[in-house]
Amino acid sequence: MIEIVGLTKKYGSFYALQDLNLTIEEGTVFGFVGANGAGKSTTFSILATLLQPTAGDAFINGMSVTKNAHEVRKQIGYMPDFFGVYDQLKANEYLDFYGASYGIAPKEREVLIPKLLELVNLSHKRYDYVDLLSRGMKQRLCLARALIHDPKILILDEPASGLDPRARVEMRDILKELKSMGKTILISSHILPELAEMCDSIGVIDSGQLIAQGSVHEIQAHLQSEKVLKVKLAGPTQEAMAFFENDPLVSKLIEKPEKQSIEFLYRGTEEDQIRLLRQAMEQSLQILSFAEEETDLEDVFMAITKGVEVK
Amino acid sequence: MKTLLANPVLIKEVKLRFRSMKSFTGILFYLMAMSIFVFGFIFLTTSLSGSGFFRPDESFLLFSMMTYIQLGLILFITPGLTAGTISTEREKQTLNILLTTAQTSFQIIFGKMTSSIAFLLLMIVSGLPIYSLVFLYGGVDPLQIVVIFLFYFLTLLAIGSIGVMYSTLIRKTIVSMIVTYGTMIFLAVVTAFFLLLSVQISTLGTTAPSFSPFSYFWASINPAIVMLTLLQPGFAQEIQTMTVIELPLWVGYLVFYSLLTAGAIWLSVKRLRVNMNKYK
Ligand SMILES: Nc1ncnc2c1ncn2[C@@H]1O[C@H](COP(=O)(O)OP(=O)(O)OP(=O)(O)O)[C@@H](O)[C@H]1O
Numbered sequence: 409m410i411e412i413v414g415l416t417k418k419y420g421s422f423y424a425l426q427d428l429n430l431t432i433e434e435g436t437v438f439g440f441v442g443a444n445g446a447g448k449s450t451t452f453s454i455l456a457t458l459l460q461p462t463a464g465d466a467f468i469n470g471m472s473v474t475k476n477a478h479e480v481r482k483q484i485g486y487m488p489d490f491f492g493v494y495d496q497l498k499a500n501e502y503l504d505f506y507g508a509s510y511g512i513a514p515k516e517r518e519v520l521i522p523k524l525l526e527l528v529n530l531s532h533k534r535y536d537y538v539d540l541l542s543r544g545m546k547q548r549l550c551l552a553r554a555l556i557h558d559p560k561i562l563i564l565d566e567p568a569s570g571l572d573p574r575a576r577v578e579m580r581d582i583l584k585e586l587k588s589m590g591k592t593i594l595i596s597s598h599i600l601p602e603l604a605e606m607c608d609s610i611g612v613i614d615s616g617q618l619i620a621q622g623s624v625h626e627i628q629a630h631l632q633s634e635k636v637l638k639v640k641l642a643g644p645t646q647e648a649m650a651f652f653e654n655d656p657l658v659s660k661l662i663e664k665p666e667k668q669s670i671e672f673l674y675r676g677t678e679e680d681q682i683r684l685l686r687q688a689m690e691q692s693l694q695i696l697s698f699a700e701e702e703t704d705l706e707d708v709f710m711a712i713t714k715g716v717e718v719k
Numbered sequence: 720m721k722t723l724l725a726n727p728v729l730i731k732e733v734k735l736r737f738r739s740m741k742s743f744t745g746i747l748f749y750l751m752a753m754s755i756f757v758f759g760f761i762f763l764t765t766s767l768s769g770s771g772f773f774r775p776d777e778s779f780l781l782f783s784m785m786t787y788i789q790l791g792l793i794l795f796i797t798p799g800l801t802a803g804t805i806s807t808e809r810e811k812q813t814l815n816i817l818l819t820t821a822q823t824s825f826q827i828i829f830g831k832m833t834s835s836i837a838f839l840l841l842m843i844v845s846g847l848p849i850y851s852l853v854f855l856y857g858g859v860d861p862l863q864i865v866v867i868f869l870f871y872f873l874t875l876l877a878i879g880s881i882g883v884m885y886s887t888l889i890r891k892t893i894v895s896m897i898v899t900y901g902t903m904i905f906l907a908v909v910t911a912f913f914l915l916l917s918v919q920i921s922t923l924g925t926t927a928p929s930f931s932p933f934s935y936f937w938a939s940i941n942p943a944i945v946m947l948t949l950l951q952p953g954f955a956q957e958i959q960t961m962t963v964i965e966l967p968l969w970v971g972y973l974v975f976y977s978l979l980t981a982g983a984i985w986l987s988v989k990r991l992r993v994n995m996n997k998y999k
């Protein structure tokens with residue numbers, strides 16, 4: 409379990425993180441979304457005991473990352489957003505070194521390393537020098553490294569960045585496998601759809617503050633005060649246009665006569681929406697369908713990050 | 720001891736260091752240069768004196784020269800080997816991962832220190848056969864060699880820890896290198912000037928030797944001067960009469976460089992993990 413309590417990080421007078429509170433239950437995959445500079449890596453660095461918070465604290469399985477850092481390190485597997493590898497080391501030696509760093513006995517390492525390489529599909533690169541591996545392979549190797557001491561909690565900072573679509577899918581499959589192994593995974597990305605697929609829960613961070621938290625659907629609902637409604641009619645659209653135009657919660661009405669449909673932005677709650685439909689039926693409008701247009705997560709993300717630019 | 724040497728960083732660094740041919744060619748060149756120097760010296764002195772005979776005092780002179788050459792090597796190579804140990808990891812972005820492992824800060828610093836110093840020790844030890852040649856000609860006390868080697872060890876330990884310390888405190892390797900070499904030059908060269916200065920001041924207006932702790936201090940932290948007192952007991956006597964301080968210089972050297980080593984290692988361990996900003 410990860411508990412973040414009032415976490416604050418200041419650089420000079422600039423707040424990189426401001427009073428962040430978050431609890432992540434054991435066994436969940438939690439996605440951390442935010443635009444560039446929102447504070448994702450800052451949060452992860454603090455959790456990984458690399459950065460000292462200005463105020464607040466975080467607890468990994470009840471242990472403070474500031475006061476009990478050494479114990480916390482044994483519990484987490486951390487993958488930074490940017491990292492390097494030692495040249496002149498082969499993939500298996502690379503893992504062996506980190507295995508030793510966690511005090512794993514040489515005999516155990518010998519058994520463990522092929523298994524980990526297998527997990528991340530790098531068995532064929534076992535005796536290759538790590539600095540000669542491709543970016544995606546390095547990323548997977550780094551993930552294997554983060555797993556070497558069998559941590560309960562994984563903290564992965566943009567593990568899929570810089571990967572081609574195929575490698576992204578592979579990475580996602582590996583993460584799914586880890587999830588099925590019961591690990592608690594904290595993962596960041598600025599690509600919401602990518603996270604949506606594998607996360608149980610998502611937190612949206614903006615300017616160092618958590619602005620939304622919940623399941624993917626909840627987030628979508630929370631962030632969208634306006635939705636797009638599409639009404640399909642069995643006859644001409646003029647009458648319906650006149651009706652919807654009069655509703656104070658409707659804006660940006662678009663008429664599409666050739667498709668016999670109209671679209672508009674709606675600003676009301678679900679109850680408002682039900683009332684609107686009932687009124688429309690009472691007006692005897694020839695409505696075939698009345699539905700919410702699926703907006704994709706990209707749009708949601710754009711909506712969130714628009715706020716950042718305005719500030 | 721065993722747990723200290725089962726240090727992952729130490730094992731990895733040693734493996735990497737001896738995997739590259741550079742280390743071996745380095746030692747090879749060193750041994751070749753030393754051999755050429757020794758045989759050249761013996762050849763020249765014997766042929767110049769025309770006797771075909773290498774006298775003990777000449778042998779001692781050769782020994783002294785070799786000792787100074789090795790000291791120079793230690794002073795010049797140690798900063799290069801240590802001043803980048805932590806900062807290159809930072810620059811290559813491997814440090815953040817290393818710091819999230821279960822190793823303590825002391826283990827990491829210790830591993831880095833010992834792996835760099837092990838190489839230097841190996842280099843010095845590999846020169847021992849050439850030293851033994853000097854023994855054959857006499858004039859050198861075996862105890863003296865032991866003392867000199869302990870002196871080397873302390874010196875490279877101190878300079879090495881200073882290098883590691885700067886490498887921990889300073890972000891950029893290049894800056895850390897410059898500062899470490901600067902410190903080394905201060906200790907080896909600048910202190911000699913300060914010594915001259917304080918001797919001048921303390922003898923101002925008098926011809927009789929007077930109590931001068933400053934002269935003692937500057938002399939006792941200068942490796943070249945302290946080594947001379949180790950090689951030539953007569954010189955040690957002279958310093959004693961000049962400063963009117965009974966304590967041999969090497970005691971001051973031992974205290975100062977031990978404190979320096981301990982302080983530098985302590986600071987490195989303390990500072991390795993604080994203020995860990997992002998290294999982009
Ligand atoms: N060492 C530092 N000194 C000053 N400001 C910093 C430092 N490190 C980070 N920041 C600032 O803190 C804010 C948060 O940075 P952070 O790296 O956490 O963002 P992020 O969400 O990970 O962004 P990205 O998606 O680009 O990785 C940024 O505005 C950044 O400029």
Ligand SMILES: [Mg+2]
Pocket residue numbers: 448449450489565
């Ligand atoms: Mg980041």
